[in-house]
Amino acid sequence: MLIGSQTWEFRNKPVIIGAATVVGPEEGEGPLASDFDFTYDNLEINEKTWEKAERKLLEHAASLALVHANISKDELSFFIGGDLMNQIISATFAARQLMTPYIGIFGACSTSMESLALASFIVDAGGANYVLAGTASHNCTAEKQFRYPTEYGSQKPPTAQYTVTGAGCGVVTSTGSGPRVTHATIGKIQDLGVTDPFNMGAAMAPAAADTIVTHFKDTGRSPADYDLIVTGDLATVGHEIVSDLLKRDGVDMNLTEFKDCGLMVYDLENQPFVIAGGSGCGCSAVVTYGHILKKLKNKELRRVLIVATGALLSPLSFQQGESIPCIAHGVVLESE
Amino acid sequence: MLIGSQTWEFRNKPVIIGAATVVGPEEGEGPLASDFDFTYDNLEINEKTWEKAERKLLEHAASLALVHANISKDELSFFIGGDLMNQIISATFAARQLMTPYIGIFGACSTSMESLALASFIVDAGGANYVLAGTASHNCTAEKQFRYPTEYGSQKPPTAQYTVTGAGCGVVTSTGSGPRVTHATIGKIQDLGVTDPFNMGAAMAPAAADTIVTHFKDTGRSPADYDLIVTGDLATVGHEIVSDLLKRDGVDMNLTEFKDCGLMVYDLENQPFVIAGGSGCGCSAVVTYGHILKKLKNKELRRVLIVATGALLSPLSFQQGESIPCIAHGVVLESE
Numbered sequence: 251m252l253i254g255s256q257t258w259e260f261r262n263k264p265v266i267i268g269a270a271t272v273v274g275p276e277e278g279e280g281p282l283a284s285d286f287d288f289t290y291d292n293l294e295i296n297e298k299t300w301e302k303a304e305r306k307l308l309e310h311a312a313s314l315a316l317v318h319a320n321i322s323k324d325e326l327s328f329f330i331g332g333d334l335m336n337q338i339i340s341a342t343f344a345a346r347q348l349m350t351p352y353i354g355i356f357g358a359c360s361t362s363m364e365s366l367a368l369a370s371f372i373v374d375a376g377g378a379n380y381v382l383a384g385t386a387s388h389n390c391t392a393e394k395q396f397r398y399p400t401e402y403g404s405q406k407p408p409t410a411q412y413t414v415t416g417a418g419c420g421v422v423t424s425t426g427s428g429p430r431v432t433h434a435t436i437g438k439i440q441d442l443g444v445t446d447p448f449n450m451g452a453a454m455a456p457a458a459a460d461t462i463v464t465h466f467k468d469t470g471r472s473p474a475d476y477d478l479i480v481t482g483d484l485a486t487v488g489h490e491i492v493s494d495l496l497k498r499d500g501v502d503m504n505l506t507e508f509k510d511c512g513l514m515v516y517d518l519e520n521q522p523f524v525i526a527g528g529s530g531c532g533c534s535a536v537v538t539y540g541h542i543l544k545k546l547k548n549k550e551l552r553r554v555l556i557v558a559t560g561a562l563l564s565p566l567s568f569q570q571g572e573s574i575p576c577i578a579h580g581v582v583l584e585s586e
Numbered sequence: 587m588l589i590g591s592q593t594w595e596f597r598n599k600p601v602i603i604g605a606a607t608v609v610g611p612e613e614g615e616g617p618l619a620s621d622f623d624f625t626y627d628n629l630e631i632n633e634k635t636w637e638k639a640e641r642k643l644l645e646h647a648a649s650l651a652l653v654h655a656n657i658s659k660d661e662l663s664f665f666i667g668g669d670l671m672n673q674i675i676s677a678t679f680a681a682r683q684l685m686t687p688y689i690g691i692f693g694a695c696s697t698s699m700e701s702l703a704l705a706s707f708i709v710d711a712g713g714a715n716y717v718l719a720g721t722a723s724h725n726c727t728a729e730k731q732f733r734y735p736t737e738y739g740s741q742k743p744p745t746a747q748y749t750v751t752g753a754g755c756g757v758v759t760s761t762g763s764g765p766r767v768t769h770a771t772i773g774k775i776q777d778l779g780v781t782d783p784f785n786m787g788a789a790m791a792p793a794a795a796d797t798i799v800t801h802f803k804d805t806g807r808s809p810a811d812y813d814l815i816v817t818g819d820l821a822t823v824g825h826e827i828v829s830d831l832l833k834r835d836g837v838d839m840n841l842t843e844f845k846d847c848g849l850m851v852y853d854l855e856n857q858p859f860v861i862a863g864g865s866g867c868g869c870s871a872v873v874t875y876g877h878i879l880k881k882l883k884n885k886e887l888r889r890v891l892i893v894a895t896g897a898l899l900s901p902l903s904f905q906q907g908e909s910i911p912c913i914a915h916g917v918v919l920e921s922e
Binding site for chain 1: 903911
């Protein structure tokens with residue numbers, strides 16, 4: 251049910267009974283390598299196009315999540331997913347393979363938490379038995395569609411981020427064993443006029459700050475109530491800005507661990523090609539469903555707020571001189 | 587709550603307390619002209635790009651829907667919307683203007699009922715006070731993105747459809763006066779291998795048939811329980827196919843009025859440029875929120891099943907030789 255202005259409190263605390271992450275070779279060499287279920291050793295993911303590669307990541311993660319949840323795809327009430335591709339073709343073609351009722355969404359890199367928030371709401375309210383939430387991104391599909399094909403070898407500024415090649419999926423249901431989803435805060439569009447698609451972190455930071463502040467207001471909580479607060483893919487530039495914005499808003503983030511999935515998924519020193527850090531739909535998805543979920547399961551973490559950020563531009567809106575509208579959706583996970 | 591395999595029954599029957607439709611000049615010369623709230627006399631919608639024109643249609647319909655609902659935008663809990671544009675920029679930029687928490691979705695031309703189904707579910711379960719659901723399409727943005735820019739003057743086959751220039755929005759809440767939303771059936775992807783983007787009706791017909799059959803199975807109802815069953819945008823080719831498919835499945839559609847929004851919005855004889863009929867996100871949206879809602883209000887209709895169909899291809903998936911995955915989401919509206 252709604253508490254405050256834009257937060258859902260899940261009375262029955264839906265549970266993530268199974269989850270899975272599948273990544274590409276570069277993520278498989280990053281600091282979280284051991285948290286992922288499967289690592290492909292080639293960026294082509296053994297497919298003939300980048301788009302088919304991205305789709306395969308999602309289909310692979312979805313099928314592994316079902317195995318980990320110990321259910322068949324016929325038991326799924328719905329698949330809720332989306333991705334960065336035009337007309338979210340990765341999620342749609344994965345839904346075709348799953349043959350399950352499908353709710354397509356678009357939140358760019360916030361899709362991971364938008365889908366988990368909706369899945370949890372629907373399960374909590376008795377609208378589904380099992381819901382699969384998931385998303386994927388691929389470095390080369392994103393570069394090709396939003397910037398320049400990697401094959402062109404164009405240079406990038408130091409604010410640029412590196413789209414994660416990976417997919418993360420979770421199965422949400424009402425009973426069973428696993429981390430619980432207790433709250434979700436749906437974000438508002440924030441647009442402070444950033445027009446540079448090579449500086450997504452700066453564009454998205456105000457959305458993350460707004461959702462974090464709203465979450466605390468709606469729930470009556472503060473940073474100290476969480477073991478970890480993690481933003482989606484702000485990377486070095488954006489994470490510094492969101493920290494500044496929160497300080498200005500009087501939120502003392504020193505009371506908790508405050509991280510960013512884009513800074514966790516790669517080793518910036520030894521993987522310098524990621525420049526400012528990771529991004530993409532898969533970024534917060536693989537960190538959440540891989541790394542964070544494992545730490546909640548073994549009780550290293552007790553309560554986490556994940557705020558996935560999305561830059562909702564299109565190449566065309568950018569070409570027409572529009573600034574970048576951004577959003578952030580927050581979800582709270584608790585250990586059992 | 588979930589009944590059967592993929593249908594939600596709304597126990598508190600959320601109400602559409604206000605709705606609005608805004609259309610372009612061609613829709614304003616069609617048979618439903620008097621049902622629309624505002625008709626622009628120019629296809630440019632007084633804007634400098636087609637994309638800005640599409641966005642303006644949605645922003646205009648959203649603001650009129652709020653006026654008709656007699657609420658301010660600050661009272662909205664969420665805006666749930668999407669459109670056909672890459673990265674759903676029309677809905678996102680409208681959300682930026684509304685400054686309301688935003689759930690972006692993508693269902694191509696099924697977006698109208700996907701958004702209304704989600705809005706009704708969330709309101710019914712106490713997750714929102716007021717939710718705005720809406721979508722828009724523009725003939726020239728769709729032609730430019732999915733086929734050829736209109737300015738090229740390319741020819742079309744007789745199966746081609748004409749994207750509606752228009753937007754439709756509704757405000758859903760738990761109490762008040764207006765038509766009620768009682769059920770929603772979330773569709774599964776159907777893909778029978780059609781690869782021709784100039785024959786969307788044939789591609790989408792199996793999805794419409796599947797959702798209609800599932801709706802009857804889940805609810806225990808039959809066509810005779812409805813005054814009107816209407817598909818989204820199958821037009822002449824697709825509507826004939828869905829009728830055949832339903833007959834083969836043993837569903838006697840002669841027991842009720844069975845129409846298609848794509849055949850209702852234009853006069854195919856006097857507007858021959860629409861070829862097989864209307865399509866696009868705006869098609870089922872303007873027919874539902876304009877025409878059908880008015881007939882429910884004045885009790886000419888008592889119970890209607892609207893099955894909005896979506897062809898979830900992207901230009902790129904088509905260019906890579908993929909067939910067209912399709913979906914249909916159904917929503918039941920009842921007069922008070």
